[in-house]
Amino acid sequence: MNRAYNLFNRLKQSLLNTRKKLGDNIIELIRNKRIDTVILDKIKNQLLIADINIHTTQKIINNLRNYISFNTNCNEQSFHDALRNEMLKIVTLIDRPLFLQEKKPFIILMVGVNGVGKTTTIGKLAHYYRLKNKTVMLAAGDTCRAAAADQLEILGKRSGCIAVITKNTTSDSASIVFDAVKIAKIKSVDLLIIDTAGRLQNKIYAMEELKKIIRVITKIDATAPHETMLVLDANIGQNSVNQVRMFNEAIKITGIVMTKLDGSAKGGTLLSIADHFSIPIRYIGIGQNIDDLQPFKSHNFVEAILKE
Ligand SMILES: Nc1nc2c(ncn2[C@@H]2O[C@H](COP(=O)(O)OP(=O)(O)OP(=O)(O)O)[C@@H](O)[C@H]2O)c(=O)[nH]1
Numbered sequence: 290m291n292r293a294y295n296l297f298n299r300l301k302q303s304l305l306n307t308r309k310k311l312g313d314n315i316i317e318l319i320r321n322k323r324i325d326t327v328i329l330d331k332i333k334n335q336l337l338i339a340d341i342n343i344h345t346t347q348k349i350i351n352n353l354r355n356y357i358s359f360n361t362n363c364n365e366q367s368f369h370d371a372l373r374n375e376m377l378k379i380v381t382l383i384d385r386p387l388f389l390q391e392k393k394p395f396i397i398l399m400v401g402v403n404g405v406g407k408t409t410t411i412g413k414l415a416h417y418y419r420l421k422n423k424t425v426m427l428a429a430g431d432t433c434r435a436a437a438a439d440q441l442e443i444l445g446k447r448s449g450c451i452a453v454i455t456k457n458t459t460s461d462s463a464s465i466v467f468d469a470v471k472i473a474k475i476k477s478v479d480l481l482i483i484d485t486a487g488r489l490q491n492k493i494y495a496m497e498e499l500k501k502i503i504r505v506i507t508k509i510d511a512t513a514p515h516e517t518m519l520v521l522d523a524n525i526g527q528n529s530v531n532q533v534r535m536f537n538e539a540i541k542i543t544g545i546v547m548t549k550l551d552g553s554a555k556g557g558t559l560l561s562i563a564d565h566f567s568i569p570i571r572y573i574g575i576g577q578n579i580d581d582l583q584p585f586k587s588h589n590f591v592e593a594i595l596k597e
Pocket residue numbers: 401402403404405406407408409410431434437486487488548549550551552573574575576577581
């Protein structure tokens with residue numbers, strides 16, 4: 290069995306709950322039925338139940354309505370294919386993998402509210418790029434949670450990072466990040482990944498902190514950060530649309546990682562995010578282990594949530 294096949298199976302397994310809620314129910318709805326507007330209404334409800342928001346659902350349904358009016362003898366299979374194409378149209382637009390430019394260091398700034406899986410994802414990314422023979426350094430810009438730096442240190446060691454910068458004489462995140470960027474430049478590492486705090490008790494303060502970190506990075510490299518990556522937890526469903534909006538308005542988001550898709554029944558949210566913002570989904574998290582991260586592949590995602 291080849292690697293691509295294994296990765297797809299792993300993805301399909303992880304998205305089982307989303308598939309049960311979305312794909313399996315839709316297959317049940319259309320089985321041996323005449324495809325008409327009554328069925329379309331039921332499908333609309335099912336898409337909404339599966340955490341695809343009203344705007345995106347309406348768009349899919351309108352296009353399917355056009356499809357059935359032009360294809361009067363469409364059957365179960367051709368209708369299912371049409372639905373798959375509608376979903377693919379949405380996610381293909383944001384299927385733009387992250388390529389590390391020949392910048393040394395290529396700097397990824399990780400942001401997101403607390404608990405979404407930022408630090409864990411940093412460990413997974415470090416592991417992923419180490420397997421591609423890239424030299425990696427990590428920086429603990431999250432000084433709010435004491436354990437975050439320890440967690441990062443452990444993940445850095447496990448994945449074979451060159452260094453993990455966790456503190457200096459100050460405990461100011463911007464100053465730690467400044468040191469980390471300088472060291473990464475001197476050591477000419479391929480990739481520097483920066484963790485940040487996710488506490489949003491004071492939203493304005495948290496966003497100002499992030500802006501300060503970005504200013505500090507820019508002082509050393511005017512083109513950096515090369516990727517500002519927002520981490521979203523699939524389990525929070527529609528609220529993640531608000532999170533993208535909030536972060537994107539404050540600091541421009543260039544890529545998204547959706548974590549905890551394993552076990553979540555709310556994977557449909559990804560379609561709403563894709564449809565609302567044209568921000569690429571770079572990776573998806575499908576478990577707690579260091580290798581439970583996959584580059585987002587639109588075709589695989591749609592197949593995994595729709596196919597029997
Ligand atoms: N099932 C599953 N759990 C995950 C995934 N990614 C992260 N987690 C878990 O989510 C929890 C929170 O992860 P952290 O990485 O500490 O989250 P964080 O965003 O850094 O949190 P703060 O440092 O508080 O901002 C941990 O228990 C992780 O193991 C995933 O893809 N799947």
